[in-house]
Amino acid sequence: MKSTQLKQFLRFTTASIFGMALICSPSFAADNEQVTVFAAASLTNALNEIGQQYEKEHKTKVIFSFASSSTLAKQVTNGAPADLFISANQKWMDYLIEAKAVDVSSRKTLLKNTLVLIAEKDSPITEVTLNSDWDIKAALQGNRMAVGDPDHVPAGQYAKQALESLNLWKTAEPLLARANNVRAALALVEQGEAPFGIVYATDAKVTQKVKIVATFPATSYSPIEYPIALVKQESTASAKAFNEYLQGTSAKNVFEKYGFGVN
Known part of the structure; x- marks a missing residue:
């Protein structure tokens, strides 16, 4: 794919972050409660299902805004109206703790994940041995490898750690297609724009258009953890209730269905 085309694809892959979440949400009666959750893009499918489940059980509308953790964390510090x-990763929660933007006492590590290498479903590649002998340039055949941008996207930062651990980063760095979040990286592989991508195992699980061709050694990157916290403001009873629900059995069952490890 030509470089200019790839840049255009990456530029428009990520939809509007907060505005679209609000615009597309069904309106509820004024006397109903509402909770706004800012969450990492890799949680999209699981949280949407949990939100729908919760709405059926409670008089509370749950609105989600999904993007890279860095983008959302910066929005929170700038006063975006998030409840959770x-x-x-822990880094961007630390960032908000330091900015005194979240309630530190409510912080908890909710989920875990793993890092995998994917290829398009119809790719002739069925397995890749991940070690320092892997010839990335030859494998890509003039194309690029899709990742979340390692400069700010957690999935990309984990990918960088893993590639550095395997002595592959120096070769891989100039061959990366840097996406705005992990789901945008997944989309590049789904649509045949990149022959390989590095995403979370849970991302590969939600689509039939890609396959896992390798799993990165757990020792090659920091533990992939998803911390949760109430945004530091006058937390509503509804926000606290949904926070508790996310840590309960019903939500746990959904998270596990999508492949997350639950603490």
């Missing part, structure tokens, strides 16, 4: 924040 769920990050795909």
